[in-house]
Amino acid sequence: MTDAPDYRDTVFLPKTDFPMKAGLANKEPAILAKWAADDLYGKLRETRAGKPRFILHDGPPYANGDIHMGHAMNKVLKDIIVRSQSLTGKDAPYVPGWDCHGLPIEWKVEEAYRAKKLNKDEVDPVQFRAECRAYAEKWVGVQKEQFKRLGVQGDWDDPYLTMNYASEAAIVGELLKFAESGQLYRGAKPVMWSPVEKTALAEAEVEYEDITSTQIDVAFEIVESKIPELVGAYAVIWTTTPWTIPVNQALAYGPEVEYTLVELDGRKLLVSFDPALLRQIALRLVGAADHEAWLAAQYEKIVPFKGSDLAGTIARHPMHKLGGFYAKPRPLLAGDFVTTDAGTGLVHMAPDHGEDDFLLCKEHGIAPVFAVEGDGKYRADWEWLAGQGSVINPKFNAPDGPICADLRETGALLAASADFKHSYPHSWRSKAKVIFRCTPQWFIPMDKPIGDGLAPRCGEEEAILKAQGNGATLRDLALGAIQQTRWVPEKGENRITSMVAGRPDWVISRQRAWGVPIAVYVNSKTGDYLRDPAVNARIVAAFEAGGADAWFTADHQDLLGSAHDAADYEPVNDILDVWFDSGCTHAFTVEARYGIGTRADLYLEGSDQHRGWFQSSLLESCGTRGRAPYDAVLTHGFALDGQGRKMSKSQGNVVDPLKIINESGADILRLWVASTDYFEDVRIGKEILAGTSDAYRKLRNTFRYLLGALDGYSDAEKVAPAEMPELERYVLHLLASLDAELKDATAAFEFNRYARALSEFANNDLSAFFFDIRKDSLYCDAPSDPKRRAYRTVLDTLFHALVRYAAPILCFTAEEVWGTRFPDAGSVHLLTWPEVDAGWKDDDLRMRWELLRRYRVKLTGEIEPLRREKVIGSSLEVEVTALSYDAGEAALLRTVDLAELGIVAKVEVCEGDAAVAELAAGSDPIAFEVAKTEYEKCGRCWRHLPEVASDGTLCGRCETVVHG
Structure with a gap:
């Protein structure tokens, strides 16, 4: 008996080196190293130079410990938004920053003193401040590498730190603007006080x-x-x-x-x-x-x-x-x-x-x-x-x-x-109870008319102030600015409005050592503080040269100059509230880098920052510029464990982002962030991450298929959409619809919708439908066949679109996919939004194919019992009688190759009788009868066709492809 011929070498199976197993934990560090070696961030700035700018201003985390899941969620979401804006063609720089002053760091340094049974108050303040600076530097370095490992792209070589000399000079300069305009006073009134930390606290520092x-x-x-x-x-x-x-x-x-x-x-x-x-x-x-x-x-x-x-x-x-x-x-x-x-x-x-x-x-x-x-x-x-x-x-x-x-x-x-x-x-840091305690403190008043006392400003700010009217208070300006800001989600506006409307005067003084001092001089006799622009200019210059330490080591007579006698003045040594520090970041980051008057397009932090950074930034900017420092504010919820509980070391339910990265890769964490409804609190745990990994695997397999199916593809194969089969034109319609959906989701910062639409398109429209139907053409049609060429043309279009769509979220995987196909073409992250023709949308085609897809699903359901009972091994062994009770739909079914659509041997469309039609009222006007075919199987394409003489011989198409 002669063995049947082996036609495997004649079938055009997908071929790619792109592995199914991701191995992200090992691959991602190498990709990061390449980005650094190529200066990808610098190249991106050059590529986008002169384009419309989008500035997401980074809210500074405290530099005091390894990152936690809240950090990871926040930074990944920011990176997704920045990358997506860059994808749209905008110049979207990202300058990361850190809050380096204040109680969180000082408390840690004090703990080291207490462990040695030493009293921090007996240490020279400059020495103590140096130890705080060193502690902050250490954790800035640690957190920087951890954020980079998440795939966050930014100006890591030049971040902003509140403890940089230039930053400290800018902070004291902003304070002195309040002082010069009379928006500063010292008074004794009850404030929240921590007896453990021996300092006043702001509402944002209390839980x-x-x-x-x-x-x-x-x-x-x-x-x-x-x-x-x-x-x-x-x-x-x-x-x-x-x-x-x-x-x-x-x-x-x-x-x-x-x-x-x-x-x-x-x-x-x-x-x-x-x-x-x-x-x-x-x-x-x-x-x-x-x-x-x-x-x-x-x-x-x-x-x-x-x-x-x-x-x-x-x-x-x-x-x-x-x-x-x-x-x-x-x-x-x-x-x-x-x-x-x-x-x-x-x-x-x-x-x-x-x-x-x-x-x-x-x-x-x-x-x-x-x-x-x-x-x-x-x-x-x-x-x-x-x-x-x-x-x-x-x-x-x-x-x-x-x-x-x-x-x-x-x-x-x-x-x-x-x-x-x-x-x-309770104090946010020490967890100890606080008390209300009356002490002399420095305040910025909320309800004092500002009038013409504001520092000089640009024309836009003058217009805002004029619109508010003379005598506007800081509260008035802040409430007006809130209304002019876009809040995402919208409920954020009501939240911050109620907080600003009812908040007391801003307590800006702290009785600590590490931070920017309230660098003003108080007259010993009158109790008034000095308002002299020349003195203030010398103070700012001293801070620029030597940082905030310059105040504690200063020759105050030099700073006061010849116009004032140092014996008449007392220098204030209270430290500024760190929320004032971070509230000034727009001045020494956004304006300092992009020009006076520039405001951020977006601030993005957790919902707790309505009473923290969002508010301190708003008040600082309104008090010195008459408007908010941002155009839009986005808030996200908190990361909870898999059962919806707050993560706590004592409960043992902390989910460590660094562990996830080391085991599964950062792209899994990034996909989880994008897939959550992050405007609310979100859950993360083993089961949830397993679901994310499964979603990632499906997307990866889609890319693997595209890479394999496009092996050897060139522009010579291209087919114009007008010359394509209807199925290809329908998929282009779907792509155009997806493109519009993703653009809208990007503008709305709704990446849950973005990720879901992308995944559903890849899984449902492509893998389970388009790829499934066209694999026969890809594998078995001749390379020159118009249908196969049209299919590969659409696959190429899909590839260029999907790899870009995925890049903001799956930044490492998209780079791997792009580099696999185009190893010498540079980074995927230098590309812009894909060219998808909105004219591909065709609603008539959509309605027609939605109906055909519904019937395809119904047919698959009818075939499944035969497969389950082992009557058949494959749907290719099935022949179908389609009974249609609607003449119009029968005509529709006859216009397409239902055998190809259903991946069966044969489909015969017949018109059903009226009696059956009556029984079918209210349901699809079609029924399928399925049975095992008696046709023989082609030895190459495995389709069961009437022209195949005996099992294993070739059908007409395969005969032509193999033998010419």
Whole structure:
């Protein structure tokens, strides 16, 4: 018996060296090295020179530790956007930056001191600052390499650092603009203070955690009132901060609140008459067992009266016998902020430790006393609990702690329990509780009219200010700028608007060592700070030459010059809030590199930056330029674990981006970022990454097929679209539709939509449809066959489009794909958006082929049982009868090669009878009958055709291709 001929060498199978297995973890570092050696970023700047510019201004991370998933998500998203804008032909530079000053770094250096049992305060400030600088330099270097490993392309050789001398000079220059225009003042008011870190904190440096506190009810004896019954009674206050009682100076009541007197243990108590609140008071003072009976007894004698009747009432502090501060009268003051939501309807006032307290007391001439020191202890000369604390220590505030013990001894402690659960501010860095503490600080006012005091500005800024009107405040300008900014997603506008509308004056001073000092001179006699442009210019020049250290080592007489005597001035050594530093980055990065007046096209950070960098940048720019430093702001959510929980080392659920890169490659992480709905919080875990890897594998296989199928392709094969078969023209229509979708997604920064559309096109339209149908033509038609040439022409068009579309997301893989086909053509990232003709779109063709595709899916479903039952091994063994109940659709089916479309041996289209048509009402007007064919199989193309004489011989087409 003669063996059948082997025709494998005559079949044009795809051929490529591009491997199916990616091996990204090993390949990507080599690609990075090549980019660096070729100076790809520099070449891209040269290539895009003179094109419209797109500036994404990088929000600076802190240089203090390895990157985490939040960093990775943020940087990858920025890189995708920058690369996509570059792909559209724009000049899209990316200058990475770092925040190098402030508490995060200083705290780490202090930890090293504490470990050696050394006191940072005893170290020379310049030496300590040098150690902070060295620490920041170390982590800038580490994080830089980690960000580069993610594939982030940027000016890594010249990033911006807030600790660069030029940056520090620019920061102090921006501060002095506020000073010269009168937008700076020093005042004493309560601010959030960290006793652990011994500094004021901004709202953005605070996070809220649930805690359990001691709650106490304290009685203040009333000694004077126009209501006779009140004299000798006790005003009852409720607080969850017992440590503020030693600093109490008054009580507050609500003018519209109703009050009454109740009796307890022979004493009359003044409390709110609100029934719900009175019940809460009874539960605390009497206890659950007896409170109902007690309330019933009180209701028989209650005579309510208005809070306004309490005007002029005076009480005395429970510790009045100590004399001095505690012997002074405690007036009852009307406060609109007093409610009956909780407590007793009366609020004790400590102007040192609450904003409402401070403002109300200030209105009545009651000043803070600064009893609590920076470390949270009472002053050593304080009459009660001198030198004791720390006031945030739960034991110090406990029902058996010193405060409650002393109040109990005087009989003023009516109730105390350590069971009150509530949210409380904590330092973002030390995780310790903070307090409100009145200290002298420097502020930028939100509601002071700016008028003509603003520093000189460009014409655009003058127009903005004129539109706002003379006398606009910083708050006015900021709220107006918010409305003129594009917020992505839109809900970001409402979020930042509410924050700016209600925020207090900006506290810009910190009592730290590492950072840019508030370099102003205060007149020792008047308390005013010096506003002299010549002095300010010398200060900025000194910072340019020697950085911020120049202030601490300065000959201040030299800086003041001959017009001022250094003996008359005190140099301020407080450090600027780091949010002011980062709020100035637009000045020393965007404007310094691209020209005065240039603003960023986009700021992009996590949603927490509405109260952080977005806001500090907005306020800084509005205060000095009258407008926002950005045209658009995009916010993304946070990265959570696979179960939607916040990542925490203590929970052991941290997903390390560096581990993912080392095991799977950065492109997997990049595809995950692009595939998420990053405007909300997103999840990442093993199962999610497995899904991402599968999606990547499918895209990679699409590229592998294209590379193999285009082996040996040249322009000589090209076929014009008008001469192509209908299927090819339909795929060009699909490509044109995809192109429009991706352009729209790019403009909207919606790369979830972008990645999904790209994947669905590759998987559904190409691999499962177009490639599947045309593989027979590719493998078996003659190279000169018009259909095969048209197919390869479309494949070439697809290749050039898809490799570009994928490049912003899969930056390494796209480079590998491009280099495999065009090893000498340079980087894919120098290319621009593919040339896709919008005229390829054809809605008539789309509707026709959508119907055919639906029928193809239906036919595949009918064939599957034969395959499952092993009646056939391949759909090529099937012949089909297509029963059509619609004459128009029958005609449509006869215009295409349904056998080729369905990859079957034969399709016969017949018109079904009316009875069957009636049964088919409401569904597709077509049915398929399938059976195994009796045709023999061609030995080369494996199609079952009537012309094949016996199994293994050639069909007419293959005979022509093989033998001519």
